[in-house]
Amino acid sequence: MTPDPTWIPVLITMPTLVPMVAAALTLLRGRSPVLQRVVTVAAISVAFVASCLMLYLTNTHGTFAVAIGGWGGKGFPNGPLGITLVVDQLSALMLVVSTIVLLCVVVYAIGQGLRDGGTTQQPVSIFLPTYLILCAGVCNAFLAGDLFNLYVSFEVLLSASFVLLTLGASGERVRAGASYVMVSMVSSLIFLAGIAFAYATTGTLNLAQMAVRLDAVPDGTRNALYAVLLVAFGIKAAVFPLSTWLPDSYPTAPAPVTAVFAGLLTKVGVYAIIRAHTLLFPGGSMDNMLLIAGLLTMLVGIFGAIAQSDVKRLLSFTLVSHIGYMVFGVALSSKLGLSAAIYYVAHHILVQTTLFLVVGLIERQAGSASLRRLGGLLASPLLAALFLIPALNLGGIPPFSGFIGKVALMEAGAEDGSVLAWLLIAGSVITSLLTLYVMARVWTKGFWRARADAPEGELADRAPSALIDESATDASFDDRADVGRMPIAMVVPTAIMVAAGLVLTLWAGPILGFTDRAATDIADRNVYVQSVLGGGDHG
Template structure:
């Protein structure tokens, strides 16, 4: 291993270790909120810096693996025993974007006061739980085997259960119950998939699995892939496994909803990419994925245009745009995968930004429903931080949403199949309807006089506070800060708007990086030979890849 490779390997565990240690420190400092905030900000800032260094060094050195504990291989030709962390260009990009979002959201939450209107909320557990969620996200992106991918997902889901229901208001508990039940079912399906994989191959290491699945029959491979795709599809909110999301996300506090919308569903997309491209390339379920992608786009966006609550509208757009990512993955070509990877990075940033803006709208207007909002254009900064990511989400040039969609549509046209052309048409329709949905918010919430809103006379801060039985009204109680937006809430929102613009300004090098990441994902040999460096295993892997057999790589 070169010196640069050694540096990268030494840094690989830090995105998991730092927030884990920070969470433990915050639990100890439960009665010292200032110390909690300092620890959290230090931990997440460290992750951003380390992730950026890892991205740069990985782009130079290629895929790297670290066997935690130094166990190594049990015998020649066998995979490493124990915990393997693997870093390639895809996982490095996911770490960088996710860590930036995690840092911005926690600054926003601190500026908001963490709680969302209820003085009884146990805010001392918010920050340690948030850091635990960050550790789970990072572990999921770095896991080199299915079991530790499962562990990472379960850690972030356990933390999300707490964050979703913090404050224990009746609507949040109801939403939390549904979210917990769906998550438990998907986790059980994932665990079933792990059991099937181990029974069929005798290993859970992803690199070793990529070699061994080639010895399985086509029916067995398809059955295992189907189980894993169902489990990951629930977590990614792919139709018809997405009905839980619009009911669960809008009811949470604004920063919680933002981090859920930005990151949690992308963990599911990341897992789909690994299962589809590393473990089961050339599988027979691409047609099913394409149909699911098309339905996810159309059903999600049709649900969005029917909503009057901004959070629910954004939740449905979140579902619809997951379809673009699944589209790129299912095409199984380099341009499609490049577009999917770029679009994942774009969507994490833009969707998080819009949910943070929704929290600012609640703070400024006292409600999140269009029936009670109007005149928000009187605050030009609020109008700006909504309009830019909204146009970005709608795919208006020259924003990053346009660039990602063009790549995906070009990949579909290059594929040339009937399903691919249907996805191209569906992608265009979804983009136009997304633009219609966000334009409706812009015209009604920002430019329409509040007096012209159907229920505008109910939205004074005091009147809205009395309507705390309504799910679409933020329950500020007796607080006096409705209409005031702290700098610590505006600052991270503006920063994420700038990051979104940066994805467009630097689209050339970023998309070139996405292309290198896509090539690495589709050419499994890089991943496999890094984790299984044994000469005999390496020759077997390369033979399998070049032969184009059942275990071979995709295009």
């Protein structure tokens, strides 16, 4: 059954437009926190449903494109002008996974009762509107069909992230925010220079038109443009050596903010690398450089994690490390490698977000996230299970999705057969084993060890036995009286995230089949080009 073309444009714009409208409404109704929460959850739920519909449509009918305002088609012989939104299987999958994360994290944040400033009586009126703007920026980045719209999407989500990162305005958060702002500005300036370079080279910023016109550009110019864009996207994706900013910035934010940053913001950068690599610059001119960067990202990140005693910083380094797996799959420039990379991106978004949410529960339960102060958390079996499952998943223990994704990447590397590919396979195995060691270290010190045996155990607040308090949805984390209480609105979304990660394991076959089809589509860029231009470059 062919979908009705009249509502396809509406469907494609909903994940961006609905959160933006909801952000305006929640900002105007800042004195009505209940209304803010209802509108926020409803808006992200609508975006999730729209994303699921697009996932179904792209799987059954292929790629869809819409030129906003009708600036395209037969009346415009030079091709689509202005903003073009494109949804294919890759972008639809990223939208579904992202909106699941955004919805669970916002429910978790509402449960935690984020507060603005240092007083527990002052409600956060800016958090939810800013969060909705972040949601719109992330969704629009996955739909962007032109380079400048992608840049705008990055700036929207980064502007929102500046506010969320410094929420509460503590000295530590302001310092981390200043560093984050400086790195982001440098990345944005490089990206803007790349946009100017691309327009000067091709006369367009539409990705489909650029893909066609870049074929006629000399190799040296194409490689220079690709290098500029890779640096910009590499900073956003935290690819080594452009990743040193991340472990210093993310751990200072509140748990739900850190979770959504870790799960989504770096993956938007990875998505941009995938698009540039497959659509604009196919042919593998920089594959060897990307393979080396992927290997170094894996190893440097995981060695950094081993040296950490704070669980948030430890997870931030593992986040950097596992970006290397995704770069590995992309750099192989094969359908098998792309499929494995797409699967691993979806896996890592869910698992890394879940672990940061669990750290928020650990802080609630024990009053600290430092391994020098933690112990005895096994007294809460629910908390132990919520940590253990995603930790084993991240470490790549069979039969979890982390193991499946790593095996798929290694299979793609073995199929490639080059020396660098085999080095990446070895690096992948080492990184996976060290990740498991790091997770086991957190488990033994935080859960198995008695609190009294922790070197600084007496400095953390003593917590009562584990408790799920259904009435604690408005509790402030800054209120030490809440230590030991895990509000039901924090536990439930965390459990849903754990279950979402298990879905990738239980339905690994169908999902890998989907990622295979998505990889086939993006590897054949004519599918994308024809969906946007209608059969070739106009003009």
